[in-house]
Amino acid sequence: MDTGTAAAAGFLGMCMSLRRALGCLAALFVAAPLAWADANHYVNVLVGERAAGMAGAYVAVSDDASGMFYNPAGISFARETSLSASMNAYRLVRDEYDGRVLGGQGWERTSSSLLPNYFGLTHPLGAGVLGFSYAVPDSVSTDQDQVFESLPASIPGVKVDRHRINFNEQDTLYLFGPSYGVELGPRLSVGLTLYAQRRTTEFILSQLVELSDGRFQLSSRYLDVDEWGIRPMVGFMVAPTDRIALGVSVAHAWVLHSDARSQVTLKPHDTNDVFEEVLDADDRRRYPYEVRFGVAVFPSQNWLISADAMYDSATRDPAFGDRRVTWNGAIGLEYYWSPSWAVRAGMFSDRANTPEVRNGGTDQMEHVDRYGASLSLTRFRRGASLTFGVIYARGKGEAQLVGGATDIQDVTETSITAFLAASYRN
Amino acid sequence: MRGGLLVAVTLLASVWSSGVIAGPVDCRRRACAQVMDAPTAEDVAVEVRVGREAVGRILRRHPLVDDPDLQRYVNLVGQSLALAAPRGELVFRFAVIEAPGVNAYSTPGGYVVVTREALGVMRDEAELAGVLAHEIGHVVAGHVAKDLRLAGRSRGLWASLIRLVGGGGSAGEVGLREATDTVMERLFNRGYRVEEELDADRFAVTLTSAAGYEAEGLGRFLERVAETRGTASPTHPPTTKRLGWLRDLIKEYGSGGHGHRGSGRFSRNVHVSP
Amino acid sequence: MFKNAGLVALGVMGLGLVAWAGGQQYVQSRKVNLWVAPRFGTQVVGRLERGVAVEVMEENGRWARVRAARVEGWVPRMVLGPRAPAERPAEPVEGAGSWAPDARRRASAVVGAGATRGVRSSGVRERLNSADAPDYRAVEEWERQSAEPDEVEAFQRELQEGRAE
Known part of the structure; x- marks a missing residue:
């Protein structure tokens, strides 16, 4: 029995030491902790009753309680009422990896989460509008239980009879805090949102490998990351003409405190000793500067067209992986065919912030560019509205699931989100 | 990408440097507002109550013209317009007041007054109808009534905060007088926003046409006022601008070139020297 | 199953759209x-x-x-x-009460309800001597001058038939 504990070995060190410990066996999915899905994208879950239907093209609209997330300057237009909004979304994500994973067998994993992903409240105060909101723009919840049989192994003359994987992952990003928006003139508004940011990640991976000669390997890994920070956002809204609005918002998250703990238990195939390792790390994840530009056209009270461009700067992050400059776009449409009913639709991109997967490299992060569409239907009553919508996104890309290997897998990712949202005027 | 940024920055800069141009339409207003913002019976009761209080204050300073026939005539013109006006839950009332200047006012709840001097400038009933319909428009759209609801809500927040902190139950009360102050402030100092005036003119064009009047009456009246007395109205947009949009509205509604002026009936009933 | 969920959702929304158009x-x-x-x-x-x-x-x-x-x-x-x-049209005065100048009114049901929305008359003392006090008598006089519906219709007809020129 050998127990090694190394404090503050660094997050990256954690991942590498696990890989060394697992040695050269079938060693599937060791890389998985480096590639939890949605740190690789910046759009993920669309937030807001109107905004989600319009594929998130909302920076130049932003004039209701969900505006605090997109552009706090917009809430200054909600002066005549106080508003509250809430949203619940059910999201289903499926990743399919092609047959080059192991011995010609493909791999598929699904994640589903049902969560309240937005709550916001605005109220006129002084010259402007004050608000508070809570948003969950990124959440993944994966449960995986899979058995592979008759796989090749790296030991000559031996096969892997069974390889059982139990995988459970929860990764959620929470934002909450106040906003204030104020009109500086008839054509210019400014606003500020001061979010507190919390990210929690929990990850359990158990693998059992049974070899054809009767030996077996058992490994179990637990990872827990708790991250706290702040994410201020400044927004501006300008109306160059009567029916056009331009919006811009800039946000950046700073992690103030991060606490990661990894526990690995391993019984290798060639010994009956059990190795245990507990590592702590306090590396702080680095987030990019996010700049959103938007233009919205209001041709009549029945129509609205909005388009956004989103820029995320590159980050150098030795612990959690470098991210490159990412551009995304969204376009959305809103149509009221009667004062009681509205339909919204939109298209968006959600491109990977990871570098392209290169041939010959190892342990590279997954790179999948996603593209999606949204559609929602809203019913209005006095003082309230109720919206049901769906968002579909799909992307193809490449991944390296097997740690230390140069194999590259093709990935197809599909996601469907159904959401139910409501807003109230008091 | 850099190009896009440059364009955005240039646009922002040009908008900033071009300064403030009056007159944005309320383009953010969505069709659902008709349903979501519909006033409750309670809102209407408050609106009428405060409007009555405000018009009472106006009458204290500017009494009704003591001419029952004239009052009856103006009221009939107003009532025939009000037939087609939405918000049938309100009782509209029309009267002539003794006040200096060419003007007309409406308070929430449906009280519409026009000054005797304004009547003196008018030449026919279509012009009178245009002015009254414009004022009905402000009432129907609830331009001032919205202030009341807003004031109630804003103070409601403070009231609840104060109560939360432990203040007395009456700490956040808003008096009827304060609400009336809000209305008076809006009518006589702040005035309507440009998009609200456009709203009311749009309404006037439809309402006068629906009642059988020539839709051009309001424009004719405004033009004459501008010619004879200048355009110095602190609470209304420039006349040239209004005349322009009135012409556009008449074209938009297809209500140009027909309807009646009612000039005979007007001159039989109105004997006011300008 | 995954694709079907999306299709079903879209179908339901489509039907909803048609049904309510x-x-x-x-x-x-x-x-x-x-x-x-x-x-x-x-x-x-x-x-x-x-x-x-x-x-x-x-x-x-x-x-x-x-x-x-x-x-x-x-x-x-x-x-x-x-x-x-x-x-019915909203009544301009709460209850059937008149606005006697020296009466200090209590909040009625109508205005009491208004209190929750921020307007309330209880505790308000009209400053009757002030120039700002509403002239309720003039308002009442005005409110009495109502026009009969038939009269209004006849008045409008006269115009529309060209008899007002």
Whole structure:
């Protein structure tokens, strides 16, 4: 029995030491902790009753309680009422990896989460509008239980009879805090949102490998990351003409405190000793500067067209992986065919912030560019509205699931989100 | 990408440097507002109550013209317009007041007054109808009534905060007088926003046409006022601008070139020297 | 199953859209004519009263083509609303009470309800000697001068038939 504990070995060190410990066996999915899905994208879950239907093209609209997330300057237009909004979304994500994973067998994993992903409240105060909101723009919840049989192994003359994987992952990003928006003139508004940011990640991976000669390997890994920070956002809204609005918002998250703990238990195939390792790390994840530009056209009270461009700067992050400059776009449409009913639709991109997967490299992060569409239907009553919508996104890309290997897998990712949202005027 | 940024920055800069141009339409207003913002019976009761209080204050300073026939005539013109006006839950009332200047006012709840001097400038009933319909428009759209609801809500927040902190139950009360102050402030100092005036003119064009009047009456009246007395109205947009949009509205509604002026009936009933 | 979930959701929404596309509206004005074409000055084919439910067949700018029980024609969109209008006109005075100048009123049911929305008369003392005090007598006098509906209709007819020139 050998127990090694190394404090503050660094997050990256954690991942590498696990890989060394697992040695050269079938060693599937060791890389998985480096590639939890949605740190690789910046759009993920669309937030807001109107905004989600319009594929998130909302920076130049932003004039209701969900505006605090997109552009706090917009809430200054909600002066005549106080508003509250809430949203619940059910999201289903499926990743399919092609047959080059192991011995010609493909791999598929699904994640589903049902969560309240937005709550916001605005109220006129002084010259402007004050608000508070809570948003969950990124959440993944994966449960995986899979058995592979008759796989090749790296030991000559031996096969892997069974390889059982139990995988459970929860990764959620929470934002909450106040906003204030104020009109500086008839054509210019400014606003500020001061979010507190919390990210929690929990990850359990158990693998059992049974070899054809009767030996077996058992490994179990637990990872827990708790991250706290702040994410201020400044927004501006300008109306160059009567029916056009331009919006811009800039946000950046700073992690103030991060606490990661990894526990690995391993019984290798060639010994009956059990190795245990507990590592702590306090590396702080680095987030990019996010700049959103938007233009919205209001041709009549029945129509609205909005388009956004989103820029995320590159980050150098030795612990959690470098991210490159990412551009995304969204376009959305809103149509009221009667004062009681509205339909919204939109298209968006959600491109990977990871570098392209290169041939010959190892342990590279997954790179999948996603593209999606949204559609929602809203019913209005006095003082309230109720919206049901769906968002579909799909992307193809490449991944390296097997740690230390140069194999590259093709990935197809599909996601469907159904959401139910409501807003109230008091 | 850099190009896009440059364009955005240039646009922002040009908008900033071009300064403030009056007159944005309320383009953010969505069709659902008709349903979501519909006033409750309670809102209407408050609106009428405060409007009555405000018009009472106006009458204290500017009494009704003591001419029952004239009052009856103006009221009939107003009532025939009000037939087609939405918000049938309100009782509209029309009267002539003794006040200096060419003007007309409406308070929430449906009280519409026009000054005797304004009547003196008018030449026919279509012009009178245009002015009254414009004022009905402000009432129907609830331009001032919205202030009341807003004031109630804003103070409601403070009231609840104060109560939360432990203040007395009456700490956040808003008096009827304060609400009336809000209305008076809006009518006589702040005035309507440009998009609200456009709203009311749009309404006037439809309402006068629906009642059988020539839709051009309001424009004719405004033009004459501008010619004879200048355009110095602190609470209304420039006349040239209004005349322009009135012409556009008449074209938009297809209500140009027909309807009646009612000039005979007007001159039989109105004997006011300008 | 995964693809099907999305398809079902889309299908439900599509059906919902179709089912609700035709909207019923209510006449908000007390009386409004029905024109044969979306233009004032065209032939009047009927007259609708407040509260009548109409089916909107077509919209054209500021006009809507509607069908009521027997008639079909165009009305300005402005006179239609998504909800049935309130039954009775709102009373301008709370209860049947008059505004006697020296009465200090208590909050009535109507105004009491208003209190929750921020307007309230209890505890308000009218400063009757001040120039700002409302002239309730003048308002009452004005409110008594009501015009009979028949009289208003006749007045309007006189204009529309060209007898007011």
